[in-house]
Amino acid sequence: MLRDRDRCDAMIATHDGVYYDYSRQRVTAETMDLLFDLAERQMLTDRIRGMFGGDRINFTEDRAVLHTALRAGREGIGTVFVDDGVDAIREVHDVLDRVRRFTDAFRSGEITGYTGKRMRNVVSVGIGGSYLGPEFLHEVLKTEAVGISTSLGYDLRFLANVDPVDVERTCADLDPEETLIIVVSKTFTTAETMLNARTMRQWLWDFMGDDADVVRRHVVACSSVSATERVRAFGIDTDEGMFRFWDWVGGRYSVCGAAGAVPISLMYGYDLFEKFLEGARSMDQHFLNAPPRKNIPIIMGLLGCWNSSFMGYSSRALIPYAQALLRLPAHIQQLDMESNGKRINRHGVEIDYPVGEVDFGEPGTNSQHSFFQMIHQGQTVPVDFLGFVRSQHDLLMDNEKLSSHDELMANFFAQPDALANGKTADEVRAEGCPEELVLHKVFDGNRPSSSLLFPELSAYVTGQILSLYEHRTAVQGFIWDLNSFDQWGVELGKKLALDVKEHLMEARNSEVGDHEIIADNPATSRIMNYYIKNSRDAVGVGGLSNPGTSATSVTRKTHKDHFPPQINDLGGHSGRLS
């Protein structure tokens, strides 16, 4: 099919400098017709309009889904109106105007820290959607031409993990007197973020004294309107130091709101952040207005459904040929897997077809020397290749025929064809391969990918990329009939962590050294008691002892005896864990 010029010409879509080639997907013109029919049956365009128009499509939380309003410009896109009387566009611009003023005051030195020093360091404390988007954008802007100059003299760091080592790594060499902390949390209740926020507040107090003004001058919050009281109780000035967002912005869709605007503007200036919003807006307009057959996010979403539900490929990779996009795959992974990792459709019925992929990725070419072996010869993993016409910084060394960016892009062009074409046994033999090794060197090919080519990795293009992937996720959710905007699955783990913390507190507070934890089941009790015992001993005797040996060795023997397992064997021995 790849040699068919008409087919290849038909499988390209473009918008505002973005070139999308899906000719290496395993689809014919007829497949595409059927997918567009499916989109019509699922009333895709109506549902897209409903999303932009403020319909409460996140019905399990009774919320509209209006992250597109965050970058809609003052004129708005679609008919954005929230039915409780709040004008979303006006609210958004009220906050963005405040971010701009705050940024200018911070960067001009008008706002100083508690001891009068100018603040130049920013630590953004948040996790999940309150972290991954801003961090991916920060990584892009670090090496972007404007970003390099506007960030001179400033430092932005992210603190996400509740691991105390993350705190240590984040602030080891920072001067608290010159540091502003941003607590980014939609709910202002997330356990990890709140502990890290308290830790950072203590760090400020340790250096500058336990004074309420220290917090008022050094800590601001990006949080939802409904969390205002909690933000105030933390000691943050909610008039000057709180940048709000709304329940109609999901955490993983919040980078275009205060969650991204505050840290990114403080580091790079508001104008550069605005360029990012403009890029996202351009793609939003395309998504809302372009006919489905020319609409890049719609086509990407339909192909996602095709690969997952029809072809049975349960994972997919995102490979940007740009080192500055190193955190894009992690952001899209959360965005997509938290959105479409579901098992009940919007009618409350259990889904009996595959939905939701495992998303992963790393920049090319590093990924080629990591997991690409599997993508070429192991399981089939559809890939999105992202490339750029111009590099943020190209290099042409003396005596080199090609620039370093050309070398990078040679891989961007070669990998999709290697995956699609493969290599036959005859081709391997023709290279003189000994017969017994031929099969090891055969590539079966026929492995799907898409290529996205952008002009250059600027703030604007990064906005386009973000919007593309947000809408791909939404399209797949609409086609699959899911609610892509709630995340109840994360709740159970949070609740169990609370129970476990109770047990740990009891054990730590117990006067009796051998206090025994009785948790939900013997396995959890055993591992927690092991942890408590050894962490106590570790203080005195210097190190952890070995795990109980008998059970471990029995398990090993059992596994070995059954190796390699047969599907039927495993079926016979599997069972419910609860």
Ligand SMILES: O=P(O)(O)OC[C@H]1O[C@](O)(CO)[C@@H](O)[C@@H]1O
């Ligand atoms: O912004 P918050 O409320 O602290 O939540 C952090 C993250 O936790 C989640 O609720 C679950 O991981 C994400 O959706 C969210 O982005």
